[in-house]
Amino acid sequence: SAVISQKPSRDICQRGTSLTIQCQVDSQVTMMFWYRQQPGQSLTLIATANQGSEATYESGFVIDKFPISRPNLTFSTLTVSNMSPEDSSIYLCSGTGDGYIQYFGAGTRLSVL
Amino acid sequence: GIQVEQSPPDLILQEGANSTLRCNFSDSVNNLQWFHQNPWGQLINLFYIPSGTKQNGRLSATTVATERYSLLYISSSQTTDSGVYFCAVWSGGSNYKLTFGKGTLLTVNP
Numbered sequence: 001s002a003v004i005s006q007k008p009s010r011d012i013c014q015r016g017t018s019l020t021i022q023c024q025v026d027s028q029v030t031m032m033f034w035y036r037q038q039p040g041q042s043l044t045l046i047a048t049a050n051q052g053s054e055a056t057y058e059s060g061f062v063i064d065k066f067p068i069s070r071p072n073l074t075f076s077t078l079t080v081s082n083m084s085p086e087d088s089s090i091y092l093c094s095g096t097g098d099g100y101i102q103y104f105g106a107g108t109r110l111s112v113l
Numbered sequence: 114g115i116q117v118e119q120s121p122p123d124l125i126l127q128e129g130a131n132s133t134l135r136c137n138f139s140d141s142v143n144n145l146q147w148f149h150q151n152p153w154g155q156l157i158n159l160f161y162i163p164s165g166t167k168q169n170g171r172l173s174a175t176t177v178a179t180e181r182y183s184l185l186y187i188s189s190s191q192t193t194d195s196g197v198y199f200c201a202v203w204s205g206g207s208n209y210k211l212t213f214g215k216g217t218l219l220t221v222n223p
Contacts, residue, residue: 001158031209037154042199043213090154096209100144100163102201104156 002027002097006105013083013112020079021108023093028073030096034066037090037107046091049076083112115140115204119214126190126221134185134217136200144203145176146211147185151196159185159198190221 003026013019023032032049047055047068055068070076080087093105116139126132138145147159160167160174162183167174171190176183187194197218201211 033210042215043156043201045210048210092156094211100203100209101158101161102146102209102211103158104148106153106155109154 001101002029002095002103004093004095004103004105006093006108008108009106010109011111013110015084015112017083018079018081019083019110020077021091021093023076023078023095023105025074025095025097027097032070032076032096033094033102034068034076034078035092035094037092039089043092046078049078080110083110085112088112115142115202115212117200117202117212117214119198119200119217121217122215123218124220126219128190128192128221128223130190130221131186131188132190132219134187134198134200134219136183136185136202136214138181138183138200138202138204140204141178141181142202143205144209144211145183146201147174147183148199148201149194149196150199150216156199187219190219192221192223195219195221 005024034046035043037043046061047057049070051070067079090107092107094102118137120135149157162174162176164178171188173186197216199216201213
């Protein structure tokens with residue numbers, strides 16, 4: 001199994017600012033993903049983080065708002081840019097290991113004032 | 114894309130009771146996982162079960178791939194079982210993207 005560390009675990013930010021979330025896995029994973037979970041909702045995939053190239057974004061998510069990096073197989077970052085209160089959510093990083101199984105980090109609970 | 118429906122949306126139990134959660138999906142799947150999200154938001158992987166039956170302590174899961182559903186059984190429930198249970202599926206392709214159901218909110222009262 002893969003252990004995924006995510007930080008910060010929570011943050012309170014002012015509107016208009018940006019926050020970068022880091023995700024570190026303890027072993028090489030095939031794929032890494034970023035999800036958003038709005039309050040009381042299920043998880044929605046933001047993008048697939050591709051090593052050394054631009055992330056693949058899902059419909060409704062754009063690179064200018066959610067720039068993602070993955071410089072190597074075990075590390076990725078998600079930035080939430082120019083934040084508004086509507087960005088208040090839990091952001092989760094995941095990675096595939098042991099074949100198709102996905103493992104998740106503990107999440108970043110973001111509140112935007 | 115593939116649709117995932119979970120039922121019931123909410124479930125309240127007394128400690129010690131048993132329960133069954135259901136996940137229906139609209140297409141054949143290569144991966145199906147059950148997760149438990151605890152009250153602190155952490156998503157814990159319970160089962161990887163694209164087909165067949167697995168057991169882990171008081172929890173077990175069965176997926177009938179030909180009929181496109183999966184069941185999660187919780188026996189002798191405890192208050193620590195409270196939280197949201199998600200079913201998530203991947204229907205194929207090279208992207209390994211999981212599609213999540215809306216979840217079942219389980220509350221176990223002492």
